[in-house]
Amino acid sequence: MRGELMNEQFKTFRLATGLTQAQLAELVCDHVERATGHRPATDEQAISRIECGEIAWPRRATRQALVALLSSDSEASLGLYPRRTKRDADKDEATKRRQFLALAGLAAPLLGGRMLVRVGAIDVERMRRKFRTLEALDSENGGGDTFHLYFTELARTEQILRATSRRLEVTDQLIELAAQQAQQAGWAAFDAGFDDIALGLFNYGRRAARESGNRELEANSLVHIAYATGQSESIEAADAACAALRQGAPGTAVAMLQSRRAWSLATAGDESGAARALDVARSGLDGGDDSPSWCSWMNHAELDIMAGRVWSVLRRPERAIPPLQRALEGYPDAWARDKALYLTWLADAYLDAGDRAQALDTAEQAFALAGNVASVRPLVRVRETAQRALAARVAGAEDLARRATAARAPIPVQL
Structure with a gap:
């Protein structure tokens, strides 16, 4: 659905700040009054209507207040669009994804070989299988050896998105794959010590995951950002990642994200918070549901490792x-x-x-x-x-x- 009904992007940003709908409404009124001298009638119901998708494009002063209060980079990041320009907004998202690569100093290379004219679900599944094979190399190789393998796959996917025709659901599948590839390439860059490049790719992955409608994958990008940033930012990103999970998210995704959140809390010395996060992670694993490929490696042995690390850093x-x-x-x-x-x-x-x-x-x-x-x-x-x-x-x-x-x-x- 990608936000045509519920505005999940907006709700995720609000939850990440810890504000209720009523609290956010009050802050919006204060912000607009300071900026314009007039106090609007924004209330809890108005915020609820934005989250339900009934209000897609609030007044300009309200939009500006929401962007500032929710620490967003744009109205589009909050899922706010004039209805008539939604298709244009989707195109803008693709442009912004590529801008992240450029900002990271990683303009996607032109790739040789025969390019497809039309892409279908079978082609996407073939690309997924190839990437899963490459992901397995991370176990035995450092990021200095694997980065270009992963980034080349990301560049190829972006080239296909630019140059081919396909159905809407195939476009979503390709964008979701690009998000996974960006996260893996970013992890390789981080592993090799290139933190700025890693952050650019993690942000690309977050934007692509959001565009594809995969909230768990978007949350995973936030966890990667948590790993690559400073202590206070790390906790904020980890909290936002867990807040972004939808009800009924796969147990392995919950386990992985909560275990990473436990690590962020432990590095800040929050023993009780880290312990609670580890408990939630273990409960997620006990659910035994199907796992997305990007977190299928998460199991009780991996959670043991994270628990050991958490308690080690907590002395x-x-x-x-x-x-x-x-x-x-x-x-x-x-x-x-x-x-x-x-x-x-x-x-x-x-x-x-x-x-x-x-x-x-x-x-x-x-x-x-x-x-x-x-x-x-x-x-x-x-x-x-x-x-x-x-x-x-x-x-x-x-x-x-x-x-x-x-x-x-x-x-x-x-x-």
Whole structure:
């Protein structure tokens, strides 16, 4: 439906601010009165009618107030359009998606080979299968190695959107696929240490997911943004992601988003909030429903890893060590990046538990894996853990800290 009835975009923005309809209406009145000298009659019912789609294009002063109060970048982002220009607005969304690529310094390349003239559902499914195969490479390779694979697929999808004809539902499927590809390419850029490029792609993915009508995928973009931003922004983005979930969302999507929210809360020191988010995540997994491809990897073992990380950063070793030990039993060395990262949080937990020898041994294992993958994150974590061990005067920590500081991940200077 993409907003022709319910304006879900507007409601998502309001929920992300924590405002009720009545509170937002009061703030709109205050904002308009300050700007114009006249107080409008906007009330709770008016906000409800906007969310129900009955009011698609409020007065100009009201629109300006809503954009400012909800921290939106445009009226269109709030799902507000003159009814007669909805088709033009859809075209504008496609232009804005591509502008995100340009702002990130990533103008989509022209791709060779035979281009399709008309695209159908079978073609989209073929593209999805190919991309799922490429996604699997992320387990064994760092973002420095995989970024161009993912970005090339995104560029190809955008080229097809520009140059082919298809039915409306196929267009939505292509835009949804582009959102997934942008998120994966953004994750690879983040993994390789190119945060600005990553944020540009995450924002592209958010816009594309919104345009396709996939609220869970839009929420996933917000979670990626949470990972790549500072502490306060991280919590706001994670909260907005969970608020964006529709009723009856797949349990794995709930589990993944809530577990990432738990991490954001933990890094801010909110122990009770993180614990509640982990409980919601586990309840989501217990639902056992079908999973979208972008979160199908989420399972109890992955949740154990996140729980261990959360309790490790909260300095609760008695709760961090058991799930991390469970998750790392039999974890393959071929998945070097992730195993190195998880070992560093286990090493931190051992330090907090007073097991110095085990902490250093675990950090050494992480270091042995960290230098072989095109990702900046494992070495950063090893250095942090080594510095903690050094501050605690652990024997051998100085040597590990020196070697970790000198080590460099095999990542290109430019993506």
